[in-house]
Amino acid sequence: MSTGTWGWLILAFPLAGCIIIALGWRLWPGRTAGWLGSLAIALAFASSIGAFLSLLSKDPEHRQVVANAFDYINIAGLHVKLSVLVDPLSVVMCLIVSGVSMLIHVYSVAYMDSDRGYVRFFSYLNYFVFSMLLLVLASNFVILIVGWAFVGAASYLLISFWYRRATAVRAGIKAFVMNVIGDVGLVIAAFLLFDKTGTLDYAGVFARAPEVFHHNDGVLVAACLMLLVGAFAKSAQLPLHTWLPDAMEGPTPVSALIHAATMVTAGVYLIARTHPLFELAPTAADIAAITGTATLFMAGTIALVVTDLKRVIAYSTMSQIGYMIVGVSSFGYAAGIFHLMTHAFFKALLFMGAGSVISAMGGIQNMDRMGGFRRAMPFTFVTFTIGALALSGFPLMSGWFSKDSIIGFEFHRGGVLFPALGVVALITAFITAFYAFRMVFRTFFGEQAPEAVELEEGQLAHGEHVNPLTGEAEDTEVGFPGADHHIAERDWPMRAAMAPLALLSVVGGIVLIPGVTDWFEAFLEPSFKDSKYYSNIPGSGAEWLGLVLGGLIAIGGIGLAWLLYIRRRGVTLRLAERFRRPHDFLSHKWYFDEAYDAVFVRPIGNFGSFSRRVIESRFVQGFIVGGAVGVVRAGTSAARAVQTGYVRAYALLLVIGVLALGLYFLLQSS
Amino acid sequence: MDVLEGICFFIAALLAVGGAAGVVLLRNPFFSVLALVLHLLALATLFLLLHAQFLAAAQIIVYAGAVMVLYLFVAAYVGGGDEPFMPSGPLLTLAPFFAAALFAELAIAALGSGLSAINSEGAKIDPGFGGPAQFGELLLKRFLIPFETASYLLLIAAVGAVVLARRRRGLEHLDEEAGI
Amino acid sequence: MDVSWYIVLSALIFCTGLAGVLSRRNPLVVLLSLELLLNAGNLALVAFSRMWGNADGQIFALVVMVVAACEVVVGLGVIVAMYRNRIPIDVDEMSELRG
Numbered sequence: 001m002s003t004g005t006w007g008w009l010i011l012a013f014p015l016a017g018c019i020i021i022a023l024g025w026r027l028w029p030g031r032t033a034g035w036l037g038s039l040a041i042a043l044a045f046a047s048s049i050g051a052f053l054s055l056l057s058k059d060p061e062h063r064q065v066v067a068n069a070f071d072y073i074n075i076a077g078l079h080v081k082l083s084v085l086v087d088p089l090s091v092v093m094c095l096i097v098s099g100v101s102m103l104i105h106v107y108s109v110a111y112m113d114s115d116r117g118y119v120r121f122f123s124y125l126n127y128f129v130f131s132m133l134l135l136v137l138a139s140n141f142v143i144l145i146v147g148w149a150f151v152g153a154a155s156y157l158l159i160s161f162w163y164r165r166a167t168a169v170r171a172g173i174k175a176f177v178m179n180v181i182g183d184v185g186l187v188i189a190a191f192l193l194f195d196k197t198g199t200l201d202y203a204g205v206f207a208r209a210p211e212v213f214h215h216n217d218g219v220l221v222a223a224c225l226m227l228l229v230g231a232f233a234k235s236a237q238l239p240l241h242t243w244l245p246d247a248m249e250g251p252t253p254v255s256a257l258i259h260a261a262t263m264v265t266a267g268v269y270l271i272a273r274t275h276p277l278f279e280l281a282p283t284a285a286d287i288a289a290i291t292g293t294a295t296l297f298m299a300g301t302i303a304l305v306v307t308d309l310k311r312v313i314a315y316s317t318m319s320q321i322g323y324m325i326v327g328v329s330s331f332g333y334a335a336g337i338f339h340l341m342t343h344a345f346f347k348a349l350l351f352m353g354a355g356s357v358i359s360a361m362g363g364i365q366n367m368d369r370m371g372g373f374r375r376a377m378p379f380t381f382v383t384f385t386i387g388a389l390a391l392s393g394f395p396l397m398s399g400w401f402s403k404d405s406i407i408g409f410e411f412h413r414g415g416v417l418f419p420a421l422g423v424v425a426l427i428t429a430f431i432t433a434f435y436a437f438r439m440v441f442r443t444f445f446g447e448q449a450p451e452a453v454e455l456e457e458g459q460l461a462h463g464e465h466v467n468p469l470t471g472e473a474e475d476t477e478v479g480f481p482g483a484d485h486h487i488a489e490r491d492w493p494m495r496a497a498m499a500p501l502a503l504l505s506v507v508g509g510i511v512l513i514p515g516v517t518d519w520f521e522a523f524l525e526p527s528f529k530d531s532k533y534y535s536n537i538p539g540s541g542a543e544w545l546g547l548v549l550g551g552l553i554a555i556g557g558i559g560l561a562w563l564l565y566i567r568r569r570g571v572t573l574r575l576a577e578r579f580r581r582p583h584d585f586l587s588h589k590w591y592f593d594e595a596y597d598a599v600f601v602r603p604i605g606n607f608g609s610f611s612r613r614v615i616e617s618r619f620v621q622g623f624i625v626g627g628a629v630g631v632v633r634a635g636t637s638a639a640r641a642v643q644t645g646y647v648r649a650y651a652l653l654l655v656i657g658v659l660a661l662g663l664y665f666l667l668q669s670s
Numbered sequence: 671m672d673v674l675e676g677i678c679f680f681i682a683a684l685l686a687v688g689g690a691a692g693v694v695l696l697r698n699p700f701f702s703v704l705a706l707v708l709h710l711l712a713l714a715t716l717f718l719l720l721h722a723q724f725l726a727a728a729q730i731i732v733y734a735g736a737v738m739v740l741y742l743f744v745a746a747y748v749g750g751g752d753e754p755f756m757p758s759g760p761l762l763t764l765a766p767f768f769a770a771a772l773f774a775e776l777a778i779a780a781l782g783s784g785l786s787a788i789n790s791e792g793a794k795i796d797p798g799f800g801g802p803a804q805f806g807e808l809l810l811k812r813f814l815i816p817f818e819t820a821s822y823l824l825l826i827a828a829v830g831a832v833v834l835a836r837r838r839r840g841l842e843h844l845d846e847e848a849g850i
Numbered sequence: 851m852d853v854s855w856y857i858v859l860s861a862l863i864f865c866t867g868l869a870g871v872l873s874r875r876n877p878l879v880v881l882l883s884l885e886l887l888l889n890a891g892n893l894a895l896v897a898f899s900r901m902w903g904n905a906d907g908q909i910f911a912l913v914v915m916v917v918a919a920c921e922v923v924v925g926l927g928v929i930v931a932m933y934r935n936r937i938p939i940d941v942d943e944m945s946e947l948r949g
Contacts, residue, residue: 645948647941648765652872655768662775670782683859690863690886694870699878706882709863713889720856720900722908725892733915737885737922744926745878748933765872769865776861780854793903804905805912813909820916827920834927837934 003058004067006051007084010094011133013043018126025119034109037122041105041129045098052091056523063088063526066139066203073142080200085139089527092337093136093269100261100344101129103497107352108253110491111359115251115482121161125257128154132262136269140201141190144270148186148230151263152179158258159250162480167469171246178243182233189226192219193277206276206530216283224277224284227270228291235267235321237295242592244318248310249469251481252355255310260317260347265340268324272333275531279331286417288329293421296322298590300431304438305576305586308365308468309354312439316391317347319432323406323425330418331533332409334512334521339402341520342508346390346399349501353384356494357443358468359485360460361451365468367439372448376455379495380488381444383502388440390505392433392558395551398508403429404550405512405543412538426553433557441565460485514547515540679719685712703741710734722800856897864890875940877932881925888918 017040021033028036055063064087073080084090105125112121131154135147153176160172194200196219197208213220229240236244236259247259258264271278271288278285299319303312320343327336358365360377374381390399407429410422454460465474465481474480488494511520521537528534538546564571576583588594642653689709693702710733717726798804809817863886870883892911899907929939937943 643948645945647944648872652765652768655772655868655872659768659772659775662772662779666775666779666782679855683855686859687862687866690866693879693882693886694866694874699876699882702879702882706885709886710889713893716856716859716893717896720896722896722899722911725896725908725911728912728915732919737919740922740926741878741882744929748878748929748939766869769869769872772868773861773865776864777858780857780861793901795900795903799903799905800908805908808905808909809912813906816909816913820913823920824916827923831923831927834924835930835934 001050001054002067003051003054003065003086004084006047006054007065007067007086007137008069009047010044010051010098011084011130011137013040013047014126014130014133016040018123018130021119021126022123025123028119031109031113031118033119033122034105034112037126038102038105038109040126041098041102044129044133045095045102048091048094048098051086052095055086055088055091060526064203077198078194078200080140080142082143083139084137084143085202086137087527088524089269089272089337090136092341092524093265094133096341096344097129097132097136097262100348100501101125101132101257103501104253104257104261104348104352106493107256107355107497108251110486110493111253111355112251112482113486113491114484117161118482121158121251124154124157124161125253128158128258128263132266135266139203141186141193141205142200145183145186145190148234148266149183151234151266152176152183155179155247155258155263158254159247161250161254164480165249165467165474167246167467168249171243171249175243175247178233178240181240182230185226185229185233189223189230192223192226196220202273206274209276209280213280216281220277220281221284224274224281225287227274227277228284228288231267231270231288231325232291233267234270235264235325236318237267237322237325238291238298239592241295241299241318242589242596245306245311245314245589248308248314252310252351252358255314256348256351256355259314260351261344264317264321265324265344268321268328268336268340271325271328272337275328275331275333275528278329279531279533285329285331289326289418289421292322292325292329293424294322295319296326297424297428300428300435302586302589303435304431305583307367309358309367309370309439309443310351310365312367312435313347313350313354316350316432316435317343319428320347320391320403323403326421326425327406327409330409330413330421331531332406332413332537333528333531333534334524334537335402335405335409337524338512338520339399339406342390342398342402342505345501345508346387346397346505349383349387349498349505350391352488352494352498352501353380353387356380356486356488357384359487360455361449362462362485363465363468363481364451367442370443370449371446371452372444373452373455374444376448376452377444377487377489379498383488383498384444385440386502386505388436391436393429393550393554394433394558395547395554396506396509398505400547400551400554401509401512401514404547405514407550408514408538408543408546411546412536412542426549429550430553430557433554434561437558437561438565441561445566446569455487460487460490514538514543675719678715682712682715682719685709686716699745700742703738703745706741707734707738710738720800721795724800724802724805853897853901857894860890860894860897863893875942877925877929877939877941880941881922881929884925885918885922888914 017037020040021028021036025033055065058065064085066083066085068081068083070082071079072082105122108121108125112118115121128151131147131150133147135144135151138144138147156172156176156179159175160169162168190200193205196212197205199205199208209220232238233240244259244264248255250258271285278288296319299315299322303315303319306312306315320339324336324339324343327333327339356377357370357373357380360373360380361370364370386397390397393400393403407422407425410418410425413419448456462485466472467474486494488498511517525534537543585591686709689705689707689712692705693709696702696705710729714726714729714734717723717729867883867886867890870886871880874880874883892914895907895911895914899905899911932939932944
């Protein structure tokens with residue numbers, strides 16, 4: 001089977017899954033819809049492997065395959081085909097997306113059981129995977145934008161999945177609005193590129209870009225900045241990041257899939273894919289790197305104080321995406337994509353573990369109320385800890401290799417900016433290790449929560465269903481989460497999903513061990529062969545130095561966490577008291593939400609009510625509509641005055657008419 | 671003959687106009703009816719002058735004899751007291767002026783060049799013109815259908831008048847009368 | 851006599867009747883004025899009939915008389931009905947078409 005066909009199959013299976021599940025939504029009994037969805041994604045994963053092998057069978061020169069379906073747009077000057085680009089970068093992304101999605105589908109088969117929207121969930125999830133794969137496999141900007149928009153829509157549908165929860169709906173709207181801002185940026189970038197290069201194909205644009213734009217050309221920088229707007233909106237970087245923590249309102253598998261492994265990585269993919277443009281406009285790339293660094297630092301500090309378990313992981317995602325953005329904007333593409341892959345593994349794993357813990361807690365997500373689940377949930381404990389170790393960059397874990405390869409690249413780039421960014425990245429690595437194990441120690445160690453005690457005795461906690469954020473009661477009919485809770489220890493699909501991810505989090509680093517293996521980098525090379533930075537990687541000695549440093553930082557962070565949360569309990573509370581102001585600053589997420597509210601939301605809301613009160617009520621209703629009505633009324637009143645009801649008046653009108661006629665004929669004949 | 675004809679014409683015309691003015695101007699409706707009778711008689715004279723003998727006779731017998739008597743009956747029944755001549759409403763004060771304007775127009779039309787086709791002498795007519803024989807022949811031969819339709823119309827009018835003017839005391843009364 | 855005299859006379863009677871119709875308030879007198887209008891028409895018809903030597907005009911005038919009689923009958927019936935229903939005998943009272 002040709003590579004192109006594999007590409008189409010990768011897209012066809014999730015789409016078919018979505019449609020079949022959706023069409024038969026009344027038919028599927030029990031968990032059938034879940035297994036169908038998982039099967040569809042499994043087939044997509046198999047097709048990705050097929051594409052991968054097919055690419056391997058070609059020699060590296062010919063590994064960029066474009067498969068056309070038909071002409072999509074063919075009007076004056078604009079020729080766009082519906083085609084997919086199967087090349088190493090997109091195949092790697094497809095493998096990651098479909099692989100992790102497959103595992104998350106399996107996890108959700110058990111996790112979402114008893115939810116009345118079960119079938120809807122899986123059709124949405126399949127739709128999402130289809131959209132993400134479309135985005136990744138696009139070979140021109142039009143299909144990219146289509147996939148981008150679909151992914152945004154899927155994200156909205158899934159975040160506000162429990163649609164009767166007001167907080168979930170608001171979060172969905174917030175995510176969607178910010179995504180649309182990104183979409184606008186992306187479309188403007190496409191306009192600018194089309195204007196100058198005359199085509200929208202990746203191949204065409206990238207080939208013509210060096211001819212049309214000179215180094216740091218103003219238009220190109222603008223176009224790249226617009227691309228960055230799109231990337232940052234999707235990947236939740238500064239300043240378009242506020243939607244991600246709120247997006248935790250969605251079910252945990254959604255958080256695992258969309259907001260850890262796949263959708264938020266779309267921005268990273270975009271920068272990697274359009275790297276020729278960024279290499280021609282280093283200014284934009286530098287801005288991206290700075291923003292990425294700022295985000296990773298900010299998110300790391302917020303994760304230190306947040307108490308909602310899922311939101312800590314969300315901020316961690318934001319921070320790690322920042323690493324990836326820094327990686328690809330510093331032109332360390334292999335490093336960035338490598339971290340994308342390992343991050344998908346351990347972040348999805350962390351979310352799955354968190355889902356299990358939250359189920360055990362009966363829906364409560366607040367870490368203040370958790371503790372001591374170590375003995376009651378051993379499997380979850382082990383996998384969660386593996387994920388946390390990978391996140392911290394503990395030596396020999398996959399995260400160690402990937403994160404430190406990025407940081408190593410920073411220092412290797414040289415100059416003034418990049419090492420500075422590297423230092424910030426290292427500091428944040430320390431913070432990352434700390435908050436990762438803050439989660440572990442608070443959840444699994446320490447004094448046992450009542451739910452943990454119950455669980456040890458075999459009783460799964462089943463409290464009253466409340467909104468985890470506001471605490472208001474909810475009933476479990478459609479639109480709210482289902483009645484049952486599922487934990488990994490009791491449901492085998494959840495274990496079947498978490499185990500491979502745990503394994504991959506441990507051994508995933510093997511594909512790019514500096515000096516030992518370079519399979520990852522070698523495989524990706526054909527996608528980046530036109531980059532002058534790709535082969536310019538640090539030497540193994542420097543890399544190993546960086547790895548050692550990173551490992552020490554990780555162990556230091558873990559050690560500090562252990563100190564503060566195990567040995568000397570209560571210190572953190574006193575610290576929070578001492579440093580009240582900084583603590584508030586962090587726990588209010590650096591006041592971004594409040595700032596946006598004051599600058600954008602309130603004024604627009606005020607303008608809206610002003611419009612309603614003044615423009616709509618007075619001007620349109622009163623003046624235009626009322627005026628038109630008044631004119632018609634006056635006209636008809638005037639016309640009505642003729643109808644006096646008196647016979648003689650009517651007779652008089654008759655006479656006047658006769659007079660007029662007679663006059664006319666008299667004049668005529670004379 | 672011409673002089674006699676002219677004198678007769680003027681006297682009849684004066685009486686006709688006078689009668690017409692009387693109808694419009696007299697306040698008591700009873701007197702208006704009498705003025706109209708005078709007018710009709712003058713008009714009958716004019717018909718005679720125009721060689722329409724049968725029509726003149728019909729005018730006197732039917733119009734003045736029957737229709738006016740009907741008017742008199744109703745005038746007596748209804749009464750209708752004296753009413754002020756000045757009409758109500760601003761528009762209706764102008765009514766006479768409109769009538770005058772119409773008269774002016776018609777006069778101009780009749781006397782002006784538009785009607786120069788009017789022959790002053792009139793066509794040659796045979797002695798039976800306007801007599802009952804000719805009338806009867808025309809009515810029963812050429813104008814049979816209008817003749818029949820006119821009689822039909824009279825029937826409808828008679829029925830209509832009865833319906834309009836009967837006393838309505840409700841439907842029970844009718845049932846009683848029908849013996850149900 | 852010049853036919854045009856008869857025509858002018860007919861016009862004069864017609865306009866007199868018209869003035870009566872427009873300005874009187876007693877429906878009886880309005881009907882009488884209506885008679886004047888019809889008679890004026892009759893006069894014109896007969897005059898033209900004499901002018902052309904064609905008796906058709908006189909037949910027309912006869913039919914007009916019949917129609918006038920019918921109309922008088924119905925009109926008087928309406929007036930009697932008005933009287934019976936205690937509506938003042940005034941043309942302006944019947945203004946139900948006022949809109």
